[in-house]
Amino acid sequence: MAGTDRTKADLAASLGAGPAIILVEPQLAENVGSVARAMANFALAELRVVRGRAQADGEKARVFAAGAHHVIDAARHFERVEDALADLTLVFATTARERGQAKPVDAPAEAAARMVAEHAAGGRVGIMFGRERTGLENDEISLSQRVVTFPVNPAYASLNLAQAVLLVGYEHFKAATGGAAPFEMPTRARPGTHAELVALFAHLEGELEDGGFFRSPDKRASMVRNIRNMIHRMEPTIQDLRTLHGIVAALVEGRPGPEGRGRTVLKPVKDAGDPV
Amino acid sequence: MAGTDRTKADLAASLGAGPAIILVEPQLAENVGSVARAMANFALAELRVVRGRAQADGEKARVFAAGAHHVIDAARHFERVEDALADLTLVFATTARERGQAKPVDAPAEAAARMVAEHAAGGRVGIMFGRERTGLENDEISLSQRVVTFPVNPAYASLNLAQAVLLVGYEHFKAATGGAAPFEMPTRARPGTHAELVALFAHLEGELEDGGFFRSPDKRASMVRNIRNMIHRMEPTIQDLRTLHGIVAALVEGRPGPEGRGRTVLKPVKDAGDPV
Numbered sequence: 001m002a003g004t005d006r007t008k009a010d011l012a013a014s015l016g017a018g019p020a021i022i023l024v025e026p027q028l029a030e031n032v033g034s035v036a037r038a039m040a041n042f043a044l045a046e047l048r049v050v051r052g053r054a055q056a057d058g059e060k061a062r063v064f065a066a067g068a069h070h071v072i073d074a075a076r077h078f079e080r081v082e083d084a085l086a087d088l089t090l091v092f093a094t095t096a097r098e099r100g101q102a103k104p105v106d107a108p109a110e111a112a113a114r115m116v117a118e119h120a121a122g123g124r125v126g127i128m129f130g131r132e133r134t135g136l137e138n139d140e141i142s143l144s145q146r147v148v149t150f151p152v153n154p155a156y157a158s159l160n161l162a163q164a165v166l167l168v169g170y171e172h173f174k175a176a177t178g179g180a181a182p183f184e185m186p187t188r189a190r191p192g193t194h195a196e197l198v199a200l201f202a203h204l205e206g207e208l209e210d211g212g213f214f215r216s217p218d219k220r221a222s223m224v225r226n227i228r229n230m231i232h233r234m235e236p237t238i239q240d241l242r243t244l245h246g247i248v249a250a251l252v253e254g255r256p257g258p259e260g261r262g263r264t265v266l267k268p269v270k271d272a273g274d275p276v
Numbered sequence: 277m278a279g280t281d282r283t284k285a286d287l288a289a290s291l292g293a294g295p296a297i298i299l300v301e302p303q304l305a306e307n308v309g310s311v312a313r314a315m316a317n318f319a320l321a322e323l324r325v326v327r328g329r330a331q332a333d334g335e336k337a338r339v340f341a342a343g344a345h346h347v348i349d350a351a352r353h354f355e356r357v358e359d360a361l362a363d364l365t366l367v368f369a370t371t372a373r374e375r376g377q378a379k380p381v382d383a384p385a386e387a388a389a390r391m392v393a394e395h396a397a398g399g400r401v402g403i404m405f406g407r408e409r410t411g412l413e414n415d416e417i418s419l420s421q422r423v424v425t426f427p428v429n430p431a432y433a434s435l436n437l438a439q440a441v442l443l444v445g446y447e448h449f450k451a452a453t454g455g456a457a458p459f460e461m462p463t464r465a466r467p468g469t470h471a472e473l474v475a476l477f478a479h480l481e482g483e484l485e486d487g488g489f490f491r492s493p494d495k496r497a498s499m500v501r502n503i504r505n506m507i508h509r510m511e512p513t514i515q516d517l518r519t520l521h522g523i524v525a526a527l528v529e530g531r532p533g534p535e536g537r538g539r540t541v542l543k544p545v546k547d548a549g550d551p552v
Contacts, residue, residue, distance in 0.1 A: 038439070043429035051343055068432060097461040102513075107457040109450075109479035149457045151449055156344060163314070167446055173427055174385075181383040181425045183374040239379075 018172050019045040019092075019115050020126035022084050023056075024140060027132050032056045033072070034162030035129075037142055040068035042169030047075040048084045081128070081140050089123035090114065093136055093144035094164060101138065104146050111148045112171035126275060127168055151269025159187055186261070189239035198239050200248075201228055207252050282443070294444050295368075295391050296322040296402035297441055298360050299332075300416060308332045308436030309348070310338025311405075316344035323351040324360045335433050352460050358405070364400035369420035370440060372433060377414065380422050382438055388447035389422045402445055408437055428431055465515035476517050476524075483528050506547065509518030 021039055026032050032055050036047060049056045056075050060184050078084040085091050093103075106114065115125045128144060131138030141147065150159055150167060158169075165178075173179075205224060214220040236244065245259055296316055302308050308331050312323060325332045332351050341348050342412060354360040361367050368387055370381075391401045405508065406412030417423065426435055426443060435443075449455075468476075481500060490496040511521065 011518055036472070037434075037436075038433040041428050041435055043431070059286070066434065066436075098462060100462055102464050103461060105457050105460050107286075107455055108539050109455065112455075147461075149459060151446075151453060151458055153449070154458065155319070156316035158313075158342065159317055160313075163317070163439075163442055166442065169444075170427075170443055173382075179383055179385065179427055181381050181386075182430065183425060184381050185378060185423075186374060186376055188378050189533055231400075240537060 006208070012195055014271065015117060017124065017178070018042075018044040018046070019090065019168070020048050020051065020124075021168075022048045022049045022081075022085075022126050022128045023161070024081060024128055024136060026052040026055045026129075026130045029060035030059050030064040031064070031132060031161045033061035035048050035165045036061070036065040036068040036071035036075075038166035038169055039071050040065075041166065044172070045071060045074065045167050048078060049075055050078045050081050050084050053077045077118070081143060085126060085128075085143060087124060088126040090118040090125045090146075091144040092125075092127040092146050094127060094140040094148045094150075094168075095135055095141065096127050096149065096159070100143055101141055101148070101177075103141070106146055106148050106172040107151055108148060108167050109175070111168070112175035115122060115172055116175045122186070125247050129164060136177045140210070145268040163174045171264060189237035192236050192238050192241045196238060196241050197231070197236070200231065200244055201234075201246055207248055211252075211255065228272050288414050293395060293400065294318075294320040294322070294452070295444070296324050296364065296400075297444075298324045298357075298402050298404045299328055299371055299437070300326045300357060300360075300404055300412060301407045302331045302405075302437065304326040305331045305334050305336035307437045308341040308412050309337040309342070310436075311441045311485065312337070312341040312344040312347035312351075314438050314445055316341075316443035317442070318449040320445050320448070321347060321350065323347050323496055324354060325351055326354045326357050326360050327530065328354045328358070333491060341352040357419060360401060361404075361419060363400055365401040366394045366401045366419040366422075368401075368422050368424045368442075369417040370403060370424045370455050371411055371417065372425065372428075372435070373425070375414060377417055377423070379417070379420070382422055382424050383427055384424060385451070386443070386446040387422070388451035390422070391448055392451045405437055405440060465513035468512050468514050468517045472517050473512070473513060476512075476520055480524050483524055487528075487531065 021035065021044060023032065023035065026035075026049065031048070032052065036099060039045070039047060047056075055061065056072065056077070060070055063067055076084075092106070092115075098105075111127070115127075118125050128136060130140070137195065148168070150164060152159055201224075204227070208214060214223060231244070232241065297311065297320060299308065299311065302311075308325070315323060323332075328425060331540065332339065332353070337348055338345055352360075368382070368391075370534075383465070387403070391421060394401050399513065401439055403424060404416065406416070424444070426440060437481065474542075477500075482504070492497060507520070510516065
């Protein structure tokens with residue numbers, strides 16, 4: 001809503017605990033850094049890394065985190081996937097392909113709705129992402145309750161690790177906050193009243209009459225309706241209506257010919273010898 | 277749906293022409309490359325670059341495009357934003373902040389729905405992204421019909437260029453294809469019939485009776501109901517029911533004591549001298 005002023009504190013409260021992001025054996029430090037950045041973009045704070053301390057702790061990860069050092073600094077490290085998941089009540093595993101496991105599959109938006117509901121019910125959620133090249137192993141997937149996969153172009157399905165985290169964070173943020181754009185059209189002047197609109201119609205239609213716009217009397221009524229509807233679709237404020245009155249007046253002022261009311265504007269030369 | 281086999285050709289047809297991605301003065305070649313990759317992930321093919329040939333044409337962009345060279349190769353280059361937009365019927369401008377323009381603002385999902393509708397109505401859509409540091413200029417924004425902005429963490433709102441394109445591509449792909457996950461839980465054996473379920477209940481409850489599980493007769497009925505409901509929630513297939521029968525039998529086989537029906541399993545030593 002135009003009047004909403006959602007402060008950062010409000011937002012943190014409404015987000016609650018987002019899902020823990022669990023990276024299993026990440027291979028490239030730049031990906032861990034980009035994951036941290038994507039998490040910060042969508043207010044996720046909890047990074048857990050299984051057998052990836054070297055990738056997550058170095059300078060390279062920090063460079064790619066681009067300021068989201070707080071996520072890197074707070075990361076927790078584990079040797080076993082089971083330990084990384086121990087306190088969670090709902091665990092998702094991300095996979096790019098069907099992996100033959102009898103486990104329900106969610107698109108990211110469905111998974112995000114489940115995450116928010118689980119948190120509201122007092123649970124604690126995490127989502128596992130596997131190795132860049134090979135993903136999660138089947139035994140790791142079997143530790144999760146549900147699978148998340150991404151609707152992507154099957155002809156080019158190589159979503160990278162940070163992009164996958166970004167989409168999960170984005171959908172969670174939308175689900176947790178309602179997904180409205182963070183700002184709206186700026187509050188403008190108040191809308192024009194019906195009487196103010198009609199005054200513009202009268203001004204414009206009168207000048208159009210004088211200017212010979214309605215050459216065909218039987219079409220006049222429908223032409224007037226069309227013009228009025230165009231102006232309605234503009235949803236003009238009182239300021240817009242003033243601007244439109246000014247535009248009509250300025251155009252009339254410059255009108256050439258015997259009924260011109262001000263300075264004369266030269267007609268374009270239509271019979272010049274030069275080709276047009 | 278489990279039986280759906282959406283081929284690549286079907287997908288391309290259903291996507292139709294996705295929005296043209298218009299980059300205005302991109303500053304870093306790696307970003308142009310990553311944009312191309314994000315576009316390919318979500319089946320967007322049309323990249324237009326305004327005053328950024330050096331950034332889009334070089335080797336670095338290709339490296340970051342990670343195989344999406346077809347997008348880079350097909351990119352069209354323009355000197356003026358107006359020319360890059362000339363054939364479009366609906367143009368969105370992306371901005372990170374409110375820019376004081378009296379223009380409707382969409383979140384990405386709303387914008388994606390409008391893009392799909394515009395295409396269905398015979399229109400042609402594009403979305404402009406500005407410079408990495410400074411975004412679009414106000415005059416450039418004024419050439420668009422609508423503004424798109426991203427719901428992000430206000431405390432860390434620096435979404436990078438390729439991530440912004442990724443989110444637009446993702447939402448467009450969802451809107452154009454219905455957004456279902458690309459696969460579902462694998463088709464399993466057929467669900468168990470009611471009679472097959474009741475047979476399992478009888479097997480399990482009989483063995484539990486023999487094993488002395490129902491110590492408190494007045495709680496028996498509610499315990500049975502709880503166990504049956506747990507099994508119902510599992511939605512077992514006929515194969516799952518066979519597995520459960522086998523589990524019950526195996527546990528009973530190993531049951532110790534006088535009523536044990538097979539090999540005797542040693543009870544854990546509870547009175548050993550070592551602390552537990």
